[in-house]
Amino acid sequence: MNISITVNGKIHTHDIEPRVSLAQFLRENLDLTGTHIGCDTSGCGACTVTLDGAAVKSCTVLAVQADGGEITTIEGLANGDEMHPIQAAFKENHGLQCGFCTPGMVMTAVDILKNNPDPTETEIRHGLEGNFCRCTGYHNIVKSIQHAAEQMKG
């Protein structure tokens, strides 16, 4: 099937099999390997991207379902060399260790703060419940998002 998807501001048109997931499409067809696959069943959240502004787990969205949509991946978040405030906050607060869950965590944080610019710790933890991190114990991820919220309030 022919699909046309805008990814990180650029339109991509590809002929793909209907069974290809959005995560596979991003990784294999567009070489955007920042989107990681940890489980294939929406369990771990490492593949989280935003589709038309809302966070989705790209392993369980078919690429054809995203036809005509606008995707932002972790690669599209920074402004050139300048990191997005959420990326910067993760670095500042040691919100990552092995880095594998990190793109999903950051993209989920984008969604959390978009819908709730001033979340409580409980709201942040609730917002992260679809994303596994096995390294950090979530402590510094929560702190990173709190820090980013403060920065983004300006």
Added chain:
Amino acid sequence: METFIGKPVKRREDARFLKGAGRYTDDIKLPKMTHSAFVRSPYAHANIRSIDISEASKSEGVVAIYTGADSCGTFGVPCGWQVDFKNGETMREPLHPLLAKDKIKHVGEAVAIVIAETLEQARDAAELVQVDYESLPAVTDARKAMEPGAPLVHEDWPDNASFDWCIGNDRAAVEAALNSAHHVTEMEFRNQRLAPNAIEPRSYIADYDVNAGKWTLYTSTQNPHLIRLLLCAFVLGIPEHKVRVVSYDVGGGFGSKIYHYTEEALLTWASKEIGRPIKWTSDRTEAFLTDAHGRDHVVKSKMGFDKEGKIVAHLTDEYCAMGAYLSTFAPAVPTYLHGTLFQGVYTTPLIHLNVTAPFTHTVAVDAYRGAGRPEATYLLERIISKAAKEMDMDPAELRFKNFIPPFDGVNEPGYQTQVALQYDSGNYPEVLKRGLEMVGYQDFRKEQEAARKNGKLLGVGISTYIEGCGIAPSAVVGSLGARAGLYEVGAVRVQPTGKVSVFTGSHSHGQGHETVFAQFVADKLGIAMDDVEIEHGDTDQVAFGMGTYGSRSLSVGGSAIIKSVEKILEKGAKIAAHKLEAAEEDLEYAEGKWTVKGTDKSISFGDVSLTAYVPHDYPEGLEPGLDFSSFYDPTNFTYPFGTHIAVVEVDADTGKVTLKRFVACDDVGNVMNPMIVDGQIQGGVVQGVGQALLEEVVYDESGQMVSGSYMDYAMPRADDIPMIETDRTVTPCPHNPLGVKGAGEAGAIGSTPAVVNAVVDALAHLGVTDIQMPLTPQRVWKAMQN
């Protein structure tokens, strides 16, 4: 001049991860690369009657299909540790084939590999492989595996034992002391099987270069050199110098990526057969079925006390599952990494542990974060808290009564345990004192009492752990059955311009070596951190290495780098003395320059470096260059310790446990980067909490895994966990140059019993004395009803 040791320096590796530019194995694409899928057994124990690949071979895009009938079927991956039976019989060590030939021994065992142009084609074709199995009865429980008549995992031997083992004092003496003890506390429980679950699944690409006759294996491993050694010398018999193993970014390990797995050997073999690169990346269910698991001990224990509450003896019998095959370090885990910690932080005079290690129709069990030490700590810390309750004593008071007194390992000697080890240095009462202050122990007891009157169930649980890490002195582990040395390699290459490349055999998969190692190298050389680069994870770059596990990177790997730094400074001083026309002994080195003492005559590190590579005016007889490599073999293990305290609330109606607070006061020796140490502790604690409350690998009677996905295997999520409150004391390690002990496993070792102790404490007034992990609402509720 800016210094870096002890400061929370932000990580230099973060930028690439945060921008999605990490280099994980599955991110790599090679020209002409093929993809692969495995056909795996749905049965735990079965005869393979036939395998029909005819339909699959005709499937679109298929390049090759191999089964155990091909020559790869003769190869097997080895075990790296030998523990013989108590009666002297050699450890029973089955061949662990790359592909099962006639017999299946666990669910998920690979029967065939299908290689195709695309992943989808490989998976489609794998579904067309027809395997005719004859299903057989299986045994998955370690204790049942040793019962007469249990199905045999390996028919070469009369029963399922791989080995048995014991440690400590004479059993009869321990039993006699228990018989005459004032009080004896008994426990029987299962330290349940866990899946490590690094979020990055295992991934490999094998690439055979037909023209050069060389292989490159990209692999998500914690120890690339060890994989190369095992792969070349013990599995495929290919020359080691023709193989490059590359392990760039790895998405978490926790032990599960130490081992040499069958898939990486098979891909390496097959890439030569087809003359093209082959990729395989595990999916999550394959990870549950084939990554080595952790724990799985069946425990029966007795601890005796005198009337003052002093421990007089401790006797334990355990069945520890090995799984169907012996994984790389498996026999060491329930023995030398476990029994040697039965002293804990207490003065127990008589200890005996007996271990039986059976094969089971399951995937292998090996080291998982803490490896043997969480199991030892869980037993000790649970049985002491249970004893305190039975003797109507406060659990903190009972611990204070039994602590080994403080010793620094310098002025006071190390502490010789009853179970072979000599602790390096420790101050165990101090961390408990601090932990109790942090949690507000006395006030909590009042709050708990008041809450109980209102029907609210609060509990507090204490754990005071010790662990042995920084593994390990090669001669010691060699005498205990290790088939490898456990030194580490660190090379420091000063470039002509004074910039420094460090090559380490340690491997970073989240630990932040690129930052921490640069911190101390920069400080020791008195140069900027930006002038130091850390290289790891490529056998063509780093001379050798034993990798990262057992909290060894800084204490062993860091020490190797320090040795090379010292050699650099020693040679640099000779060059500096020549250039300054002074005697070496008249020089001092500080802030990146050699100065003639008492004068302003000096020469910088950069100038000495340039001189070493442009040796026109140079000491006679001295080799040019400034480049050293060192092996560091530790003289002892290191012994971090600490106190973990959990506060929980149990829902009286549902049995659901809420972790309200978690306090950790740890002592990991000197701290290079407190931000990273705290991060390691926080993450470890949450893994330990996962074992206490949520996680369990479950096999049913037929050997089928019923917890093989994230829908079925519960791990801690962000909303299960509070902020982790950390503090530390610092008791330097007396036997390594940085004075460090290691921080990677402490969190997972100390935390589990603290949480279970807290839940039992919350329910103690209902007569609850123990609950089997994981403490699911159902189990807690049932315990409350009884």
